[in-house]
Amino acid sequence: MTNPSTKKGNDISIVLCGQAGQGIQTVEKIFTRIMKSNGYHVYATKEYMSRVRGGLNSILIRISDKPVKAFVDRIDILVGLNKGSIKHLKNRVTSETLIIGEKEVLSDEIEDKQKVFDIPFTEIASGVGNKVFSNTVAVGALISILSVKPEDAINCLKQIFKDKPKELIDKNIEALKAGYETTVKLENFYSVKIESPASGSVKKQILVNGSEAVGLGAIAGGCNFISSYPMSPSTSVLVFLAQKGKDFGVLAEQAEDEISAINMAIGAWYAGARAMVTTSGGGFALMTEGVSLAGMLESPIVIHLAQRPGPATGLPTRTEQGDLDLVLYAGHGEFPRIIFAPGTLEDAFYLTQKAFNLADKFQVPVFILTDQYFVDSYYNTEPFNLKECKVEKHFIETSEDYQRYKLTENEISPRGIPGLGKGLVCADSDEHDEEGHITEDLELRIKMVDKRLGKLDLIKQESVPPVLLGPENYENLVICWGSTFNIICEAVNYLGRKDTAVLYFNQVYPLHDGAIELIKKAKKTIVVENNAAAQFARLLKIHADVKVDHNVLKYDGLCFASDSIAEELNELL
Amino acid sequence: MTNPSTKKGNDISIVLCGQAGQGIQTVEKIFTRIMKSNGYHVYATKEYMSRVRGGLNSILIRISDKPVKAFVDRIDILVGLNKGSIKHLKNRVTSETLIIGEKEVLSDEIEDKQKVFDIPFTEIASGVGNKVFSNTVAVGALISILSVKPEDAINCLKQIFKDKPKELIDKNIEALKAGYETTVKLENFYSVKIESPASGSVKKQILVNGSEAVGLGAIAGGCNFISSYPMSPSTSVLVFLAQKGKDFGVLAEQAEDEISAINMAIGAWYAGARAMVTTSGGGFALMTEGVSLAGMLESPIVIHLAQRPGPATGLPTRTEQGDLDLVLYAGHGEFPRIIFAPGTLEDAFYLTQKAFNLADKFQVPVFILTDQYFVDSYYNTEPFNLKECKVEKHFIETSEDYQRYKLTENEISPRGIPGLGKGLVCADSDEHDEEGHITEDLELRIKMVDKRLGKLDLIKQESVPPVLLGPENYENLVICWGSTFNIICEAVNYLGRKDTAVLYFNQVYPLHDGAIELIKKAKKTIVVENNAAAQFARLLKIHADVKVDHNVLKYDGLCFASDSIAEELNELL
């Protein structure tokens, strides 16, 4: 969009900036839906302050003719709804950026050479009848620039508001039109036209964010119990399961604290439910004793941990990949675990679904490690395929001589549940004998440790291999895990180098054995992580015995941007 | 003691075995004091079941003319007070072992070829007037075998009972004499004579166990606040500071839970106290959020963690080195810490004392990582030298423009305390500005992360180097940390190989830089740990970049034994 008036761009990045409670989310919601229903690929993510009102938040929306799934620093169009918007984004606004807003509001911050569309949102909205319509006015302005016909937008608007009173719908249509018309009549108006993909496939795709993908995956995995305590940015999964889970018989309980949450969920698994908890770092710290309990009881448990920057309260609404070590080593004593870190919405869905089966099968804690960036981002993606999903219930009906911790050939003792069968189910947090009774038989202790730790090998056999993208004969390997994947992928794609591939881990523990070879093949390895201590690189060193050449780290509370990271990588390659 | 009747042994191992509440601790206490006051080196440790009464516990006592500080499997003399004693120790009792006890009680378990002194403790005690004196009868029997004169023992007995009524003292003397006499009159009686060291230096030495050494070190470090929740095997430090600390103005509070304990202690530091907590793995798991708080507040805190086998409740009265990883990575987010793992009583004292100064200086959590074996073991050692101790108070009197988190040249912001000076002291668990107020300035965030993590380098400069023992030109290096040190040391000494040295870490994080060189010099490295997952070996891999050749692990809940481990090491060397 070097010269937006002439260029037919195919990838526009739009940033909405305003105060909390100011309606940028409404603009986002309407605008992205309009664009998607017109066949465009859309992506959106937000960054926000830890406050209910005021402060400055921003939303990035990307519109393209090709799939877009990553954050970029570049701002083609900035819609500034509040004083301070431009300053707030000063590192990202350039002379190329088209600024849309009320000149009155933004004038202090606008520099001479900047391109500006001065559109009096509030005034126009008042003309329609109420200031609240200024959001829709802004949408009208945006679609005019994106060359979408008002009729096409209006159809979509009607859908969005279909449950609202007719008068309100009409007013919104009016506001959209007014925004559109005011903008196209601007003296310095120019627009871009992206050809929408001919296939029309986008329309059938779904638009979900990371937390919805996790929540849907949980339902698909047979989750019927969630006990949790609210904590940003993990609450959205609790909210999702309370709201949507209702129709699926999911019992959603807000616990008094995180300790209760995890102990309640472990109790639920004991009685045959499929339970999960959702939390963030600080809440999880409180759960670590419970994780150790699951280790000893050999109880399944699924834990969704959405990371935010620490230590302590840290930056509650920002993002970081800072709790990998915590999750790896949480809980006293030694016992195995499984850690997934989805980097795509599909992975979030399928791996969460899978987590319930694996937890049940191996009787271990399974983690879904996401972060604020991941749960709050969305793009269009294929509807999740339920044919690939199956709830594998691994519990058995017990016989009279049932022993919960029977020493078997393969480390796994069949899991009974109370009330199903003639046996008794004895779960014990002390070191126990095969029946589940406290023991001080120290030879048995060794067997029980070996049994518990031995499961790790079985688990490893089912580990998800890392995904390799790019040329097969790579010299450089850019390694990433979890939420950074789409960003790194776009960056490396952009660089288009024949010598560089991306290796993406969505299961970070235990590592698939194949990972070692893939990494050792590279002449140069770079690990990109959203933290300060290079935790995944450390994990690779211990568990894959590889030493990486470069760590690219970011720990200011924001995610990476594909355009900036591309430059940074290029320098290292 | 191959033939105790003739050999003048110089290292006798005695095991007392009986039920909880049965008085083996009384025998131990009296007997070790008698032996020490007669100039012998003594060592004792106990292993016990998690129950208040019943079960079978045992105490190992070693008597020697040279310092003895380690557990051995070998039993020269077994005093069995209860049915099952021999069975309980079946793996350690050999045909060489002299068994002392009431035949009636032990007859089922005694095998033909075994040497037995049948001494009717209870009957003799009843003769003196009460069954309770049977403990002292047993002491009498023991001193006869160890060739101690009754007069020498009686003097000591009088000292021990000096606050008791005269009648009781007389009865005990009578019991001791009776035990002595019955034994020497046995048909098959034989005795050993160890020459006590001529210097008499032992008499002036002190007899303290691990928890007393930690407790004394805390007082020496200026500790004046302890808030904790009881948990075996860490409670003894709380008890010590509640009892002995009283005279030193130590405020000892039993908190409602571990979360309260650590938050209360951090509050105490904020107000200028020098506070610690003591706990075990499960309790510590609950404290991990608080550890992260200390990381963010940059609050000093001293944490004594006495390990026991996990996961969960595990084996509450047994030993393990299973929580190193937990302590290394506890707390969400990233921040530095210091971890000591004393392996000698001297180290426990001096490092605990030092912990308070370092916590105050670097404003970080400092851990003292011990375990059940360590806190429950004792031997004679030089009185701790207070000349080496100094309470370094690092807080300042504030001026009006005081900023708690001032960015300085060396990462350390001078710590003010409320009420001392004209400034305000603002401690904040959110990411904060220099004053301590919540910030969303993400550039400042980076500076604050760098400041916190940057302290690690400063800390490293003061790390305690590992201790190298043995030949300088070693080919093999046996590496250990914490409580296993004395055991490994004795084992390697015993092997007496010119090619093998011991490297002992009492600070396990951050590692002293010199460690790498010492390890890389060896052709073969063996790490010995009391756990199943080789956690310290992993730490060496990450932080010293060394890969060890062999892991010697033990995870049955018992400590290593110097005689057995010597054999095992010999095979690997």
Add this chain to the structure above:
Amino acid sequence: MKNEKYDMGDIDIAWCPGCGNFGILNALKQAMEELKIEPTNLVLVSGIGQAAKIPHYLKTNFFNGLHGRALPPATGIKASNPSLTVIAESGDGDMYGEGGNHFIHTIRRNPNITNIVHDNMVYGLTKGQASPTSRRGFVTPVQVAGVILEPFNPLAVAIALNAGFVARTFIGDKEQTIEIIKQAINYKGYALVDILQPCVTFNKLNTYQWFKDNTYYLEDSYDCHDRNAAFKRATESDKLPLGIFYINPEKTPFEENTGVYKQNDTPLYSREVDYGKLESLISKYALV
């Protein structure tokens, strides 16, 4: 009466001879026999402590979890399968100290479980420190100058939280204890039975004799439906009343209120995911 159904035969019990825990174990077994509850249908949930070892001494399903954490799993179990009889049983330290927050909020939540507390006014397993219910002045290895905190009054707090069933018994009276345990189990909702139990090893203050001397029975005429009266009686401290302090017959249990069993009363383990419904939920995200 022999409690055969629940009997474990000749097992090694880790309690001290003479301990009040034995009486509670017997009372519990007998109550369960009398109520004709099958061991396979009972789940005993405990924490850690001397009291918390009880599930190992009778034939039953059990969940012996973490110290202080009996109530959350008990709630999770009951809510996942309401047809099970669920008893959360532990010591005073476990339930009112480490687990205090769960105590409060479980009462508010009101699952249909019975909460039996072995109240020996001391931490037994860890060798005699003060518990929340320890009396002022009680000297221990940690409370060297005697307890200085106000004793926790579980009954008064439960009544303040509007618990539905609140009772105290003394194990010296096995008959009353059995009777009250039975009533507590039959009560539909959270029921608290605080059982005074001497710890003969670590509590030399609150002995059998002390409990005899310092308790009395609520009179027959006492009306256990009056919350204010119940509070008043619960705060008496000269002598501790025994009996049922408070019953609120109008509460509905948590698991019913969740709505999960409204249309379907099968336990969660037997349910299947409705993939058709899920498919249509997912497809809604394709619409605007």
Add this chain to the structure above:
Amino acid sequence: MKNEKYDMGDIDIAWCPGCGNFGILNALKQAMEELKIEPTNLVLVSGIGQAAKIPHYLKTNFFNGLHGRALPPATGIKASNPSLTVIAESGDGDMYGEGGNHFIHTIRRNPNITNIVHDNMVYGLTKGQASPTSRRGFVTPVQVAGVILEPFNPLAVAIALNAGFVARTFIGDKEQTIEIIKQAINYKGYALVDILQPCVTFNKLNTYQWFKDNTYYLEDSYDCHDRNAAFKRATESDKLPLGIFYINPEKTPFEENTGVYKQNDTPLYSREVDYGKLESLISKYALV
């Protein structure tokens, strides 16, 4: 009256316009001015939540700790330096939910601190879930069918725990709030002030108007020294009484009871280790 001493000047406050928190901030400042407490001698301890941000909005020493954990550090601070005025202030979720166990046991411990709770019957900062004090039926994004738990009654529980000073105010009456805060601070021991505070953004049920309609003042003749009466009034739920429910003038604060200040009333930071005494303690271990 201008509260200059405590004023922060022109700062950015993260609360919503119209929020009850502003009133509490002003009341607190004014109470402190009137009591002539110096900012350098005050420590405000808070947890996490909207309410818990209050220390950032006045000039004072503060310890803004973890969610739910205001009371333990407040106790640690007071016990380490009794000459400081210590206020533990946070939201209802923080104090009664996550921090419930500390609430109970701090009352039992009775440090001389003031506990101010911004009771908006909702989790504000995390966007509107139910808090322990939320009324039955209150619909939220998580409690989709309305709250089913019994509301937590902080006053009744505090009285059951024999707290020494228990009060409730409504921030709609700033004068009474200031007056009661002052009395609470002057009370020598733990003092609870539960302040009803509308959350205009997430609690559309318990609005200013609702609080006005659903509260009334304890009558002048009310005797706040009668614990049973206090309990009765605290459990009233038709309309919530405002005022001081209970004062127990006979309690002595924790820090005094510890004995650490008996012979020496200096704060812990100014004390030195008596190495001579330590030497003689160590040497005792050389004796038998």
